[in-house]
Amino acid sequence: MVEKRATQRHRVFKGGTITFENSGIACTVRNMSEGGAAIDLDTTITLPQSFTLLIERDNFVRSCRTVWRSDRRIGLAFVQ
Structure with missing residues (x-):
């Protein structure tokens, strides 16, 4: 696999x-x-474009x- 980061x-x-629209969803930060x-999220959920x-x-x-998604794991990019 080619590293793109x-x-x-x-x-x-x-x-x-993860917070958006006055709600919060628990997650586990893996890296x-x-x-x-x-x-990682406990359940699959649709997220807004930014949060x-x-x-x-x-x-x-x-x-x-969100940059990528695989089942319950999501890759994030920090927005500046």
Whole structure:
């Protein structure tokens, strides 16, 4: 497989929340880089084009967009 990421991702296992339209969905952050992350959801759900990823424990808040999706795992790009 050819690596297409601009920066290397680091494995993590952190609880997070995806927020949009005044609602929140729990997720597990599986890896992260400066430019994005991969998350796992408990259920399949349709996400809007842009949303916010929150990792409360780290005071981490980033606007995101979906780059790819495979079942319940989603690749995110952080929007600046």
